[in-house]
Amino acid sequence: MNEMKPQKRETLLAYPVKEHGTFLATRGKGADARRTLEEQLSAAAPISLLTIDFGGVEAMTNSFVDEFLGKFYLLLSAGDVNADGVRLVGLDEETRDGVTVCLERRKQIALDGDTHELLGDAAILAGTYAEAQRLGSFRAAQLAEALSISLPNANNRLKRLVEAGALYRERASGPERGGKEFTYRVPSAGGKQDV
Amino acid sequence: MLLELAGRHPLLRDSLAAQSTDNGRLVVDARRLLFASPLDLTATAATAHTHAAVGTRATLLLPDSADVASYMQRMDLLRAMPRCTQVEGEVPDEIRSDRSSTLLEVEALRPDTADAVSERLGRVATHHLGPRDGRRVFKGIGELIDNAISHGTSTCGSFIAAQAYSGKTTGYRRLEIAVCDTGIGVLAHLRGNPAHCGITTSAEALDRALQPGVSGTSDMRGNGLPDLLAGTSDAAATRLVLRSGDGLLRAGRLRRAAVTRSISTATPVRGTWSWLRVSYRH
DSSP states (O other), X not given: OOOOOOOOOOEEEEEEGGGGOSEEXXXXXXXXXXXXXXXXXXXXXXXXXXXXXXXXXXXXXHHHHIIIIIHHHHHXXXXXXXXXXXXXXXXXXXXXXXXXXXXXXXXXXXXXXXXXXXXXXXXXXXXXXXXXXXXXXXXXXXXXXXXXXXXXHHHHHHHHHHHXXXXXXXXXXXXXXXXXXXXXXXXOSOOSEEO | OEEEOOEESXXXXXXXXXXXXXXXXXXXXXXXEEEOOHHHHHHHHHHHXXXXXXXXXXXXXXXXXXXXXXXXXXXXXXXXXOTTOEEESOOOOOOOOOOTTTEEEEEEEOTTTHHHHHHHHHHHHXXXXXXXXXXXXXXXXXXXXXXXXXXXXXXXXXXXXXXXXOOTTTSEEEEEEEEEEOSSHHHHHHHTSGGGTTOOSHHHHHHHHTSTTOOSSSSSOOOHHHHHHXXXXXXXXXXXXXXXXXXXXXEEEETTEEEEEEEEEEEEEEEEEEEEEEEEEO
């Protein structure tokens, strides 16, 4: 039997939230928006970068955001979403505030693709992410050294960033010490194809 | 049952002017009503439908004031009443113009109408209060809509209406919205969560519902009402009145000062009635 080689994921998926309306109120609507997104992800997998676009959305309740985004990020952190990277774009001051509140309540983080900053429960991770951006492509040990923190601490932080789709994690080509080793990089929209 | 609507904002008073009758009918006597607000309209529709569901026919006595009667008709209250409703009084001739940017007529609020209602109210809010404040106010309105859809469903339905006031006479731009559902009420809803099964009165339940994270489900939710009160800008005067079962809660916020008071009342209502008014000085 031929061993399947992992394929490099280069497919992009853009998800315009405004397709569900410009004033978004109910949890039911949020659940609809999440289900539609999950269906599109399933149909288009594998996805290298998912862009959730809030452009054109005038206002949304925190209940809508929680049902849509909060629960989507739960799925993402559980590994139930087949997307390597996820970013939010098109947020204005008001909608960004709502997203931040909801993420903080669930102790989640998300990447704002417009500002390249983390939203939500990002107090500790903001500096980590900024350093990751500076490093570009790196291993955990490099990050630990750059931040002067222990390797387990760096790994814990990287785990959260990967779970939120803010960083890619790929198996490193040559383990230096025989164990599993990964390289990390910031997602970019440099893939080949929008779906 | 006789429910009298008299004066201005009769349903915002602590006690409803309601009494039992033995004629097997619901009579809503609005003859002395001087000013009809969205709450008066939606609560009348919700009460009539609640009674109709158990076979009790309603009689609506229209206001003596032609202006108030005309407003009731323009706000589609007569259409929202159960079909078997008997209307007494002079129904004014109607000249209907498009007022969709300033009001939302009495509408049934259901999962299949909630999106259209939300879009319409979002437009009303941003048109009258400006983009920034209008969006913030919409978030609060949306939480009331979500509560009615999520917890207030029943076969009798929920009703919603809204009115924007320009403030030419009062000096305040205002938006008033009322949502009246005929569901199980806040007390029964919260007691569905074991964490809140010790709540014994509707007044206590309403008080509790304003605390962050309090929900009738075990999900991580229950922030809608606290978010509503906290969400308007500091320049707004926000008033929220909730009536559920025999509980009545009044909450207000102006700048950073907030006041909440809940009481038990003599006349219980079925479901939950919500009234929100947000005012901005010109």
